[in-house]
Amino acid sequence: MSNISDIIEQYLKEILKTNQNNEIEIKRSEIADRFQCVPSQINYVINTRFTVEKGYIIESKRGGGGYIRIIRVRNKDKAKLIDEIIAMINPEVSQQAALDILERMFEEDFITKREARIMMNAINRNTLSFQLPLRDEIRARIMTAMLVALKYD
Structure with missing residues (x-):
């Protein structure tokens, strides 16, 4: 059974899929009314499920005519995406961001799913049993090495 955050996330992703611009504008209060939840629940979903690491840009305007704009960033150039990710994760990266x-x-x-599983296991905090911030630095180095290998594959 899905929780309300999962349901809201899926709803917003479905709206994004139908929009050719990969961009939507929502009113937090309208979405909260639709799902009968508090507006802060919408903030939570947006802040945790639509992050830069996941390929989203969030813009917002507060006030009566305010909105939240969710933009899905798609990069068709594999090498360019990998370079952007390497720049994002260095010098350190948390497990969740990774x-x-x-x-x-x-x-x-x-x-592939298999490559994702291998990479997830390699950067897991249980595998990298070091103290912070060293663990996040080593995770970034391992991810960088794997991404460089993928880039030139």
Whole structure:
């Protein structure tokens, strides 16, 4: 059974899929009314499920005529996407941000499910049993090495 955050996320992603510009504008209060939840629930979904690492840009305007704009960034050039990710993750990357990046790469068919699983296991905090911030630095180095290997594949 899905929780309300999952349902809201799926709803917003479905709207994005139908929009040819890969961009939607929503009113937080309208979405909250639709799902009978508090507006802060919408903020939570947007802040955790529509991140830069997952390939989204969020713009917002507060006030009576305010909106939240969700833009899906698609990069068809594999090498360029990998360069952008490498720049984003260095000098360190958290486990969640790294997982979000791998999810994005899988969704955009840049890596297979098997490659994603291998990479996830290699960068997992249980595999990298070091103290922070060293763990995040090593994770970034490992991810960078794997991404460079993918780039020239």
